[in-house]
Amino acid sequence: MGNSMVKTQLEEVKSFLTSTVIELENFLNDTTLSQLMDEKSGEEDYYKTILSNLRKLLVFCEESLDACSVIIQSDTFQKGAAEKTLYRIYHQCIEEFFSPKNDAWFEDSRSAYTGKNSIKPHKEVPNSIKNLLAGLEGEFQRMREELEYYETDYRTKMIQSK
Structure with missing residues (x-):
């Protein structure tokens, strides 16, 4: 993938992370x-x-978000660092949202066929939590689809470099 495409994707992810951080912080x-x-x-x-x-x-x-900002603001664009950052974002942010390590909630893959939200708490929760998760889910899903490439591409590069 070319430098400009990676940089554009990094900027898009930065925008996503900015809005996500604001929503979670609030x-x-x-x-x-x-x-x-x-x-x-x-x-x-x-x-x-x-x-x-x-x-x-x-x-x-x-x-x-900090990592994205540093790479974008750098004098010369570091494609390798950007790809590694996007790979890490996929694992730390996207996967943590859809499948938290302590199973606070889960992704119901069948929901994709019904048009309903796929993030489901294991137990009953207040509407404020349901609304937060539902509000975040669409953008996390979009980012997951955008960043899946880095999951396979980065792993392939790491295996080939050994």
Whole structure:
């Protein structure tokens, strides 16, 4: 893939990460565990797990946004660094959203056929959490499709360089 295409993709990902960080920050800054419990009585530990996952996702997105900014602002565009960053974003941000390590929620692949949101909590959660996940899902899905190339391309390059 040419330098200009990689740079354009990196700029698009940077824009996605910027809006994602803002949305996650707003939610996490404005939402407390007590508010979630008041909104919908449920398992406090499960709500803590969800909030923890959202904070981890926010940190991954912030770090990735910083990496994109550094590469884009550099005097000479480093295609290799950009591709490695896009690969890392795919694994740390996109995959963490669709399949969090501690299973706070899951992706229901059958939902793609019904036109419904595919991110499903394992247990009942307040509407504020459902709305946040639903609001983020479309852009995460779009980015996943955009960045899948780097998943296979970067791995292939790493294997060939050995």
